[in-house]
Ligand SMILES: NCCCNCCCCCS
Ligand SMILES: [Mg+2]
């Protein structure tokens with residue numbers, strides 16, 4: 001399986017993450033991607049390619065122009081205000097307030113985000129663009145006949161809405177890729193989010209559409225991020241009714257239980273007969289992940305990959321979460337190796 005990777009992920013070097021009332025070193029750090037890349041090479045998964053530059057057009061098929069230009073100028077606007085730290089949103093249009101775009105950078109940060117743990121810094125824009133290009137390059141490989149490809153994206157994307165950043169995400173790489181499949185002629189695309197957290201951005205982007213089926217397995221939002229979306233009664237709306245599915249699990253969920261959800265998702269995908277499958281691949285389902293509460297083991301990821309291969313669909317993997325850096329390489333490549341064995 002080919003991997004697409006860009007060293008420009010290293011432009012994403014935030015030094016702060018608001019957590020527990022203090023600014024900690026971010027969980028979403030450069031060593032995540034470097035460790036995965038090292039394991040891809042060690043396991044000889046396949047060629048590692050640099051991304052092509054697709055520009056902003058494919059990004060703008062999913063994200064709004066005002067959001068994209070906000071992200072592009074945010075750090076410069078923040079610096080121009082002489083702020084001492086990293087750009088962190090701290091005020092939002094709460095209930096009963098107005099959802100209009102303010103002029104001030106603090107107001108715009110709140111308008112275009114849904115969470116405060118994700119700081120924007122110099123280089124964030126470059127890294128987010130490179131991450132989208134990594135996804136689009138891997139998507140093109142699959143669209144042009146590769147049975148599967150791995151987009152080693154960093155920063156991740158599945159929490160990003162059309163005009164919201166948060167959860168360490170800026171551009172929704174999985175959504176951008178699914179839209180690219182559609183724009184290149186795919187009639188139906190399925191996105192399966194196996195990250196520990198609900199793919200709230202991906203759900204929201206396609207929520208009223210039936211041409212992209214979105215399914216996510218995740219920790220109960222009543223207990224974990226993103227808290228305000230991802231419940232099982234969210235099934236889509238309008239034309240999209242019936243084309244979104246959330247499978248929610250409690251603390252301590254082992255693979256034995258989690259795989260039942262995977263089976264449900266795979267059966268739904270098979271019935272949908274998509275032309276392409278995008279897997280939003282987070283491995284924060286791991287038993288030792290520092291911010292999550294499932295109990296999957298490294299060996300379980302081989303079985304996960306095998307089951308996904310049985311769908312026998314052109315498949316794009318976009319890297320999402322996973323924060324136990326010591327285990328992330330093994331766990332990610334185990335999914336991909338399991339997939340290769342299962343094909
Ligand atoms: N105390 C941990 C809070 C984490 N909040 C953001 C989580 C984003 C996961 C991305 S896959
Ligand atoms: Mg998920």
Ligand SMILES: [Zn+2]
Nearest residue numbers: 195197284321
């Ligand atoms: Zn996650």
